[in-house]
Amino acid sequence: MELAVQIGLNAVIAGAIYALVALGFNLIYSTARFFDVGYGALAVVGGYTMLYVYKTLELPFALAIVLAVTFAGALGWVIERFVYRPLRSQKASPTVLLVASIGVLTVVQATVAILFTSEFKTLSRDVGATRVFEIFGGVITEVQVIILFVALAIMSTLGLVLKYTLFGKAIRAIADDEEVARIVGIPSRRLIGIVFFIGSAIGAVAGIAVGFDTGLQPTVGLALLLGGVIAAIIGGVGNIWGGVAGAFLLAIIENVGVWTFSGEWKSTVAFAVLILVLLFKPRGLFEK
Amino acid sequence: MDYLIHIGVLICISGILALSLNLVVGETGLVSVAHAAFYGIGAYVAALLLTKVGLNFFLAALVGMAFSGFAALAIGAVLARFKGDFYVLVSLGFNMIIYSIMVNWQSVTNGPLGISAIPRPAIFGYVFGTTGPYFLLAAIALALTYYFCVLLTQSSFGRVLHGIREDEEATSVFGYRTTHYKVLIYMISAMLAGLAGALFASYITFIDPSSFVISASIFILAIVILGGLSSHRGVVLGAAILIALPEALRFVGFPSEIAAQMRQLTYGLILILLMLYRPQGLLGKFKL
Numbered sequence: 001m002e003l004a005v006q007i008g009l010n011a012v013i014a015g016a017i018y019a020l021v022a023l024g025f026n027l028i029y030s031t032a033r034f035f036d037v038g039y040g041a042l043a044v045v046g047g048y049t050m051l052y053v054y055k056t057l058e059l060p061f062a063l064a065i066v067l068a069v070t071f072a073g074a075l076g077w078v079i080e081r082f083v084y085r086p087l088r089s090q091k092a093s094p095t096v097l098l099v100a101s102i103g104v105l106t107v108v109q110a111t112v113a114i115l116f117t118s119e120f121k122t123l124s125r126d127v128g129a130t131r132v133f134e135i136f137g138g139v140i141t142e143v144q145v146i147i148l149f150v151a152l153a154i155m156s157t158l159g160l161v162l163k164y165t166l167f168g169k170a171i172r173a174i175a176d177d178e179e180v181a182r183i184v185g186i187p188s189r190r191l192i193g194i195v196f197f198i199g200s201a202i203g204a205v206a207g208i209a210v211g212f213d214t215g216l217q218p219t220v221g222l223a224l225l226l227g228g229v230i231a232a233i234i235g236g237v238g239n240i241w242g243g244v245a246g247a248f249l250l251a252i253i254e255n256v257g258v259w260t261f262s263g264e265w266k267s268t269v270a271f272a273v274l275i276l277v278l279l280f281k282p283r284g285l286f287e288k
Numbered sequence: 289m290d291y292l293i294h295i296g297v298l299i300c301i302s303g304i305l306a307l308s309l310n311l312v313v314g315e316t317g318l319v320s321v322a323h324a325a326f327y328g329i330g331a332y333v334a335a336l337l338l339t340k341v342g343l344n345f346f347l348a349a350l351v352g353m354a355f356s357g358f359a360a361l362a363i364g365a366v367l368a369r370f371k372g373d374f375y376v377l378v379s380l381g382f383n384m385i386i387y388s389i390m391v392n393w394q395s396v397t398n399g400p401l402g403i404s405a406i407p408r409p410a411i412f413g414y415v416f417g418t419t420g421p422y423f424l425l426a427a428i429a430l431a432l433t434y435y436f437c438v439l440l441t442q443s444s445f446g447r448v449l450h451g452i453r454e455d456e457e458a459t460s461v462f463g464y465r466t467t468h469y470k471v472l473i474y475m476i477s478a479m480l481a482g483l484a485g486a487l488f489a490s491y492i493t494f495i496d497p498s499s500f501v502i503s504a505s506i507f508i509l510a511i512v513i514l515g516g517l518s519s520h521r522g523v524v525l526g527a528a529i530l531i532a533l534p535e536a537l538r539f540v541g542f543p544s545e546i547a548a549q550m551r552q553l554t555y556g557l558i559l560i561l562l563m564l565y566r567p568q569g570l571l572g573k574f575k576l
Contacts, residue, residue, distance in 0.1 A: 035373045095576045100563035106556030110549040264392040271381035
C-alpha cells in the first residue's frame with residue numbers, strides 16, 4: 001500500500017514536469033509544424049541560468065526565476081528568428097528543420113557544458129533542509145509540492161489563454177492553416193516568434209523544476225525533451241490536453257516500470273511505450 | 289607522423305560509417321539517427337569474441353556484422369512503418385535502448401567500465417600491432433566498402449532505392465515491395481557499421497558505451513550531410529574534414545574537457561549552417 005502511494009506520488013511529480021515540456025513542445029509543434037529538438041536545450045538553459053543568478057549571484061528567488069525564464073524565452077525567440085524562420089521562408093521540409101534543431105541542441109548543450117562543466121549540479125541552496133510531507137505513508141518534499149502547483153497553474157493559464165483571448169484564437173488559427181491565417185490578416189510570423197518565447201519559457205520552468213528536484217547536467221535536456229515528446233505523441237501531437245494526460249500516463253508507466261525492473265531502464269521503458277503506441281495507435285490515445 | 293597515421297585510421301573508420309549511413313539517408317532518403325547503435329553492436333560482439341573466446345579478428349568482425357544485421361532486421365522492420373519526423377524520433381529511441389542495454393547488461397558488457405585489453409587483429413601469425421599496418425588494414429576496409437557502395441547504388445537494387453527516395457508510392461505502384469527494400473538496405477548499412485565497430489574496438493583496444501550514444505549518431509549524420517547526401521566521394525571527404533578539423537583545436541591549447549565540447553559545438557554549428565545555406569552538403573546530389 002505505502003509503496004503504491006509512493007509510486008503514485010513519484011509519478012505525479014514526474015508527470016507534472018513531463019506535462020510542462022509536452023505543453024511547450026505541443027505549442028511550438030502546432031504552430032511551426034516541426035519537431036523542435038532544440039527545445040530540450042532551452043529547458044537546460046533555463047535551469048543553468050537559474051543556477052547562475054540564484055546560486056552564484058545569490059539574487060532573491062522570485063527575481064531569479066523571472067530572469068531565468070525570460071532569458072530562456074528570449075533565447076528561444078532569437079533561435080526562431082535566425083534559424084527556423086529563414087528555413088521556413090525557404091520552404092524547407094520538416095526534416096530539414098528537425099536536423100537544424102538537432103544542431104541547435106548540440107550547440108547549446110556544448111556551450112552550457114563549456115560554461116558550467118558537465119558535472120551534476122543541484123539548484124537548492126541548502127540541501128537536506130527541505131521540508132518533507134507524508135501523505136498516506138508516501139513521502140513528498142516541499143519542492144515537489146511547489147513544482148506540482150506551479151505546473152498546474154501554468155497548464156490552466158495556458159489553457160484559458162488559448163481558449164478565450166484573441167491571441168489564443170490567432171494561435172489556433174495558425175495551427176489550423178498558417179497560410180489562410182496570414183490571408184485574413186493574422187501577423188503569423190510575429191506570433192510564431194511569441195509562441196517560441198512562451199514555449200521556451202515553459203520549457204525553462206520544467207528545467208528549473210528538474211534542477212530543484214533532482215539536479216542538472218548539460219545532457220538532461222535531451223532526456224527531458226524525449227519524455228515530453230513521448231508524452232505529446234501518446235496524447236496525440238498538437239493536442240494540448242492530450243499531451244498533459246499522456247505525460248501523467250507515461251510517468252505512471254515509467255515509475256511502475258522502474259519499480260518492476262530497475263532505475264537504469266527508465267528510458268528504455270519510455271521508448272518501448274512510444275514505439276508500441278506508434279505501432280498500434282499512431283495518432284495518439286486521445287485522438288480528437 | 290604516428291599521430292597523422294592515427295588520424296588516418298580514424299578517418300577510415302568514420303568513412304566506413306558515413307558510407308554505410310549514406311546508403312540509408314542519402315540513397316533511400318530515410319533519416320536514421322541510430323547508426324551508433326549498430327556501430328556499437330559490431331564493436332561489442334567483436335570485442336567479446338576477441339577477449340572471451342579468443343576468436344580470430346576477421347571471424348569476430350564477421351560475427352559482429354551478422355549481429356548488427358540481425359538487430360537492424362528487427363529495428364528496420366518497425367522503422368519501415370514510419371515516415372519523416374516519426375522515423376527520426378523512433379530511430380533515436382532505438383539508439384537509446386541499445387545504449388541502455390550496453391550500460392545495464394553488466395554481466396555481458398561490463399557496464400560503464402567497458403571492455404579493455406582487446407587484442408589487435410592477427411592473420412597467419414602476423415599482428416597488425418602498430419599504427420602503420422593498422423592504417424593499411426583500415427584503408428583496405430574503407431576501399432572495399434566504397435567499391436561495394438558504388439556497385440550497390442549503380443545496380444538495379446540501387447535504382448529502386450532512389451525510386452523510394454523520390455516517390456515511395458509511385459515505386460510501390462510499379463510493383464516493388466518497398467518495405468522489403470527499406471529493411472534490406474537498413475540491414476546492409478548496419479552490417480557495414482558493425483565492421484567499422486569491430487575495427488574501432490580492435491584499434492583502440494578499449495570500448496565503453498560512451499562511444500555509442502545518440503550524439504555519436506548525430507556526428508555520423510553530420511558527416512553524411514556535410515559531405516553530401518547520395519555522394520560516396522562526398523561522405524568520405526566529409527569524414528576527413530570532420531575528423532581532421534577538430535584535431536586542429538588540440539593545437540590551440542584548450543584543456544581536453546573543453547576541447548571535446550568545442551568539437552560538439554563545431555558539429556552542431558555545421559549542421560545549422562548547412563541546413564540554412566547548403567542543405568545538400570559539399571558534393572551532394574540530394575536535398576532532404
